[in-house]
Amino acid sequence: MIKNHLQALLTQNLQFSPTSCQIRLIEGLADYISSDRPDEIMLIKGYAGTGKTTMINALAQALNLLKIRTVLMAPTGRAAKVIAGYTGKSAFTIHKKIYRQKSSADGMGNFVLDKNLYKNTYFIVDESSMISDQPGDSSVFGSGRLLDDLLEYVYSGENCRLVLVGDTAQLPPVGVNISPALDALQLENYGFSVKEYELTEVVRQESDSGVLFNATKMRRLIAADEQAPGFLEIKLESFSDIDRIGGGELIEKIGTCYDKYGFFETTVVTRSNKRANLYNKGIRGSILYKENEIEQGDLLMIVKNNYFWAGEGAELDFIANGDIAEIEKIYSYEELYGFRFANVNLRFVDYENVELDCKIFLETLAIETASFSQERNRELFEAVSEDYPDIRNKRERWKKIKENPYFNALQVKYAYALTCHKAQGGQWKAVFVDHGYLVEDMLDKEYYRWLYTAFTRPTEKLFLVNFNKNFFESAGTEL
Structure with missing residues (x-):
C-alpha cells in the first residue's frame, strides 16, 4: 500500500508519460523509501536526455510531500547551481556540507569531517561521476578521499540515506579510469548494499x-x-x-x-x-576589445584551491579549483618576490551574493599548465620565507608563510x-x-x-x- 502511494507521488511530479526505464526506477525508489534497510545506497545512472534531472526533481518533490527532509549536493559550485535551478531547492557543494574548518590556531587551515546532525534525511548527489576516491588537490579535506568521506558523513547520521546520480559516459575524475561513485562493486567494497538503476531511453521530448x-x-x-x-x-x-x-x-x-x-x-x-x-x-x-591584462568585468577561473581569502561562516568556506568569478574592481598592482599581483574585488558567479577582496597572481593568466609548476611554487615559498629570517623554528616559520597574503594569492586564468x-x-x-x-x-x-x-x-x-x-x-x- 505504501509502495503504491509512493509510486503515485513520484509519477504525479512527472510532466509526461514515463519511459519503461523510468517506471522501473520509480518502482525501485518506492521500494527504497518504504524499506528500512540500513547501509543501502540508491545508485541512479543515466545518459544525457534520459530524464535523470526530471527523476531527481520528482524524488525531491515526493519526499517533500511526505515531510521527509532532503539535502541536494553536487561536486562543484556550478553543478550545485544547476541542480538548484531545476528543483527550486537550495543545493550545496559536497565540501560545503560535509566538512568544517578546524580552528586556524595551528595555522594549517585543514578541514575535518563534520558531524552529521541530520535525522531521517535523504542526501541526493548529482554529477557523481566527478567524485574521486583518490587523494589529490583535496588532501586538506578529511581523509583526502571525497567518496570515503561522503559515505562516512551520510551514514553516521541517524537513519540517513544516500542517492548517487550521474552519467557513466562522462569523464571520470582526473587520474582514474572509471567513476568510483557510479560503480556498484566499488560501493559494495565499502560494506554497503546497492540498489542500481540505469536510464537508457531518451525521453520523447528530447528526440x-x-x-x-x-x-x-x-x-x-x-x-x-x-x-x-x-x-x-x-x-x-x-x-x-x-x-x-x-x-x-x-x-x-x-x-x-x-x-x-x-x-x-x-x-x-x-x-x-x-x-x-x-x-x-x-x-x-x-x-x-579588452586591451589591458585584466579589466573590470573580466571573467576569471580559479585554478587551484585556496583557503585564505574566504572567511569562516561565509557562503564560501574556501575558493575551489574551477570556481568562476567576475572582476568587480581593480584596486592596485604590485610586484614582489619575483611575481606580479593585482588587488581586486571578485564576485563569484555561481554563488549568491559572494564578493571578496583578494590578491591574484597575474602570471597564471597565460601559463600553459593548469596552474603553477612545483618549481614555481617552490620559488615563491623560498622567496617569502626570506622575510622571516629571525624565526628559527621551522613550524613557526611555516605558519607565518601560510599567513602571508602574497603566498596565498589566487591562481587564476581567463574563463x-x-x-x-x-x-x-x-x-x-x-x-x-x-x-x-x-x-x-x-x-x-x-x-x-x-x-x-x-x-x-x-x-x-x-x-x-x-x-x-x-x-x-x-x-x-x-x-
Missing part, C-alpha cells in the same frame, strides 16, 4: 535534439568493446541545435552568442590549457574558454567545442568520453569548431 541524437551514438560507442572505433559519423541535418563552423565564422558567432545569451551563458570547451589560452586571448582582444574537465558539471546556453589537433590514431574511448562530456554542456546551442571532416562523411562509424 528532436541533434545534441542528444549524437551524444546517444557516442555513449553507445563508449559502452561497446571496440578499442579503436575511428571516426563516428556526426549527423547535423534537420537539427537546429547543432552547427558546424569554420575558423572564419568563429569571432562573429561567439559575438552573436554573447549578444543573445550573455557571456555568462556562453563558453568554449577545448582539449588543452594551451588551446584555451589562445581562445581567451582572441575573445578578449577581438570580441570584448571565456575552458578545458572539458573544468566545464564538467556546468551548463551554458551556447557552447563552442574545439577538438584541436586530431588524427584517427587518437580516437579511443577516452577521446569519445571527452567529446560526449563536451557535447552535453549546452542547453540550447552547440557549435562544432573546425571539426575534422571525417566526422561528417558517411565513412564514419555508424551506431
Whole structure:
C-alpha cells in the first residue's frame, strides 16, 4: 500500500508519460523509501536526455510531500547551481556540507569531517561521476578521499540515506579510469548494499535534439568493446541545435552568442590549457576589445584551491579549483618576490551574493599548465620565507608563510574558454567545442568520453569548431 502511494507521488511530479526505464526506477525508489534497510545506497545512472534531472526533481518533490527532509549536493559550485535551478531547492557543494574548518590556531587551515546532525534525511548527489576516491588537490579535506568521506558523513547520521546520480559516459575524475561513485562493486567494497538503476531511453521530448541524437551514438560507442572505433559519423541535418563552423565564422558567432545569451551563458570547451589560452586571448582582444591584462568585468577561473581569502561562516568556506568569478574592481598592482599581483574585488558567479577582496597572481593568466609548476611554487615559498629570517623554528616559520597574503594569492586564468574537465558539471546556453589537433590514431574511448562530456554542456546551442571532416562523411562509424 505504501509502495503504491509512493509510486503515485513520484509519477504525479512527472510532466509526461514515463519511459519503461523510468517506471522501473520509480518502482525501485518506492521500494527504497518504504524499506528500512540500513547501509543501502540508491545508485541512479543515466545518459544525457534520459530524464535523470526530471527523476531527481520528482524524488525531491515526493519526499517533500511526505515531510521527509532532503539535502541536494553536487561536486562543484556550478553543478550545485544547476541542480538548484531545476528543483527550486537550495543545493550545496559536497565540501560545503560535509566538512568544517578546524580552528586556524595551528595555522594549517585543514578541514575535518563534520558531524552529521541530520535525522531521517535523504542526501541526493548529482554529477557523481566527478567524485574521486583518490587523494589529490583535496588532501586538506578529511581523509583526502571525497567518496570515503561522503559515505562516512551520510551514514553516521541517524537513519540517513544516500542517492548517487550521474552519467557513466562522462569523464571520470582526473587520474582514474572509471567513476568510483557510479560503480556498484566499488560501493559494495565499502560494506554497503546497492540498489542500481540505469536510464537508457531518451525521453520523447528530447528526440528532436541533434545534441542528444549524437551524444546517444557516442555513449553507445563508449559502452561497446571496440578499442579503436575511428571516426563516428556526426549527423547535423534537420537539427537546429547543432552547427558546424569554420575558423572564419568563429569571432562573429561567439559575438552573436554573447549578444543573445550573455557571456555568462556562453563558453568554449577545448582539449588543452594551451588551446584555451589562445581562445581567451582572441575573445578578449577581438570580441570584448579588452586591451589591458585584466579589466573590470573580466571573467576569471580559479585554478587551484585556496583557503585564505574566504572567511569562516561565509557562503564560501574556501575558493575551489574551477570556481568562476567576475572582476568587480581593480584596486592596485604590485610586484614582489619575483611575481606580479593585482588587488581586486571578485564576485563569484555561481554563488549568491559572494564578493571578496583578494590578491591574484597575474602570471597564471597565460601559463600553459593548469596552474603553477612545483618549481614555481617552490620559488615563491623560498622567496617569502626570506622575510622571516629571525624565526628559527621551522613550524613557526611555516605558519607565518601560510599567513602571508602574497603566498596565498589566487591562481587564476581567463574563463571565456575552458578545458572539458573544468566545464564538467556546468551548463551554458551556447557552447563552442574545439577538438584541436586530431588524427584517427587518437580516437579511443577516452577521446569519445571527452567529446560526449563536451557535447552535453549546452542547453540550447552547440557549435562544432573546425571539426575534422571525417566526422561528417558517411565513412564514419555508424551506431
